Amino acid sequence: MTNHPAEPHKTARLQIVRSAMLGHAIADAMGVPVEFSDRRARRRDPVTGYRGYGAHDVPAGTWSDDTSMALATLDSLAHSLDYTDMMERFCDWKLHAAYTATGVVFDMGITTSKALSQFKQGVPALSCGLSGEYDNGNGSLMRIIPAALYCKYACSDLPLDQQLSIIHDVSALTHSHPRSQMGCGIYALILMELCDVRGIAGIQTGIDRAKRYYEANPVFSKELGSYARILNCLSIMDFARMPEDEIKSGGYVVSTLEAALWCVLNTNNYRDCVLKAVNLGDDTDTVAAVAGGLAGCLYGMEGIPDGWLAGLRKAEDIEALCRAFVDSLNTAHEAQDEWTKDEKTLGTADGLGGMEPLPAEYLSFMLDFPITAKDMERFRSSQANMFLGFRWQAGSEEELYVFRGLRCVYRLIIHHETDRHRAFFYIYDGLDSLGDALRNMPPRETLTQLLTQWTGHEDVLKAVDLHCHIVPGIDDGAGNVAMALQMLHMEADQGVRHIACTSHSFDGRHNGYKQSLKLLQQEWAKQGRALALYPGCEIYCPAETPESVLIKVQSKDYALLGNSGYMLLEFDLGSESRYILDFVRRILDLAAVSDSKAKHVVLAHVERYESLADDEAALNTLLAWGCRIQINAFSLAGEQTSSIKVFARRLLVERKVSFLGSDAHRTDHRPPCVKNGIRYVYDHCDVDYANAVCYENAKQLLTGALD
DSSP: OOOOOTSSHHHHHHHHHHHHHEEEEEEEHGGGGGGTTHHHHHHHSOOSSSSOOGGGGOOTOOOOOHHHHHHHHHHHHTTTHHHHHHHHHHHHHHHHOHHHHHHOOOOOOOOHHHHHHHTTTTOGGOOOSSOSSOBBBBBBGGGOHHHHHHHHHHHHHHHHHHHHHHHHHHHTTBBOOOHHHHHHHHHHHHHHHHHHSSSSHHHHHHHHHHHHHHOOOEEEEETTTGGGGHHHHHHHHHHTOGGGGOOOOOBBBHHHHHHHHHHHHHHHHHHHHHHHTTTTTTHHHHHHHHHHHHHHHHOOOSSHHHHOOOOOOOHHHHHHHHHHHHHHHHHHHHHHHHHHHHHHHSSSSSTTSSSSSOHHHHHHHHSSSSSHHHHHHHHHHHGGGGGGGGSSSOOOOOHHHHHHHHHHHHHHHHTTOOOHHHHHHHHHHHHHGGGGGGGGGOOOHHHHHHHHHHTTTTTGGGGGEEEOOOOOTSSSSOSHHHHHHHHHHHHHHHHHHEEEEESSSSSSGGHHHHHHHHHHHHHHHTTTTTEEEEEEEEGGGGOOHHHHHHHHHHHHOOOSSSSSSSSEEETTTTOOOOHHHEEEEHHHHHHHSSSSSEEEETTTGGGOOOHHHHHHHHHHHHHHOOOOEEEEHHHTTTTOOOHHHHHHHHHHTTTTOEEEOOOOOOSSOOOOOOOOHHHHHHHSSSSSHHHHHIIIIHHHHHTOOOO
């Protein structure tokens, strides 16, 4: 396919892309605080501008999953049309809060979540989408704008059926039922027309094109009845005259498309369109976002209120992605020529350092964006090029997993060479993607050594889990030695090198803790992996008094953390901050005048105590008393309860966290999940603090060196 950068001019394209994407994001943010409220509530208290918190407890101007996934799509298309890459970016949003306004993922559709989970399990991108009758939510419609813009500007030479095939495939990544694909196609055709012809005429032309195409396509013709109110009108204004009470605004894809279009048709400016969409109630953010994208394109940047643009969080990030996308449209043909030249080099033995030629299908799979000769020279001179020496297994299916991992490694070398700490985790993710194929390659330890040599920072491999219920048969953690060993391998695979084995104190079997820990240490030693186990105990304070805790610590019924003088204290999640303060104050006062080794306190999973999240004075008092804070790594990246995730990240930003833990219990319930949390720490903190939180502080504590 070819591009025509002069038609329209790049500046005009950028304005259209900006108005559509920002129009979508602003409307999304306008609807977030009142999502799920019904229409009667909106009539009593209509939205007139940004609001803070509300339904999702986020600041004013915060966009939702609608815009996050649209931005991930835009970013992916700025590199190439690659559905695997698109899904990887969606997963980066889901797992690591990429493309978010506040660093928190607070909303996600069930269908989308299931599709992304399937992708992470190795299902090909275009096979992940759900196709049942009840999988026709608006989760693909809400992110389809970038695909429409891509078809408009990068694929204008293609026939309509090929353009719509792209739209349908982008939808099918998560929503593959023909009804969802058709809704995206109708919307895309309207948007594409509005890029050239503003007003009712553009909307009508888009609908007419959609009607002709879908009536002639047997795959979709049976779904025509679902969109009859839009497609079967003599004029779209007949649909516009429908009374509001007949317009539904829930999460069903047909309802969302109808409501958004109805709002556009019944207003004459961007502001009124967005507010009308939000005040329909129900799925306020998505209906508004879908309407806002059309209205943004219809009225342009000049139609968006300045105050609304100024109030949108991280608007500059959206602007940057829009510019990158438009730049890619204007340079794609040049990049394609450069890539063709590089592909010829890569396809020779010399291009791969004297090894066999790389098959073309693996080239497209591994290198999903244009690569320059300079990039290739950097890659060939890097340590990671040694990976290619291990891949020749004669075209087995496993090679697809190998090359998925290699592509991840390649991407980071090109784009993260100056950020070695973040680069390491992208490499490690690449290794994880290799899956079972690693059995045909050198041991993981050998590969890790190569990575360590390249990154030049061995310590980033290491982590300490200061809170783990892994001693078998003691509490509700590991049920037997086999499960405990499996959990330990999972921890070691994620870079954990030390674990405090902190069984619950309130279980009656705790008397056998020492023997069970010793047995586990002996069995683990036979595995030959570098991970040390230390004693510990999670002391359940509501079941104790400060006096009884110290007595049991003194008699060694309860283990301190490693060789330290630190007690790990746990409170009920609903404990009031005053109760926590009183208990800690009493135990510290008693410990100061006792003969017990216990002198210090670590507070377990502080991010789960809502009272401390709301009582900053109490939290600061605990820190002033010398208490150390442990949070669960999972809470930083993976936790679905937004209040917990927000508090955990706030504690980290404020540098109040001393330790990470997994709080793992079993392989089938709260398994060890620390890698993404560690990655989050290194992504968002300076390296010295990240090293301290992930490794140094806890290592010093367990070995008795931390005062």
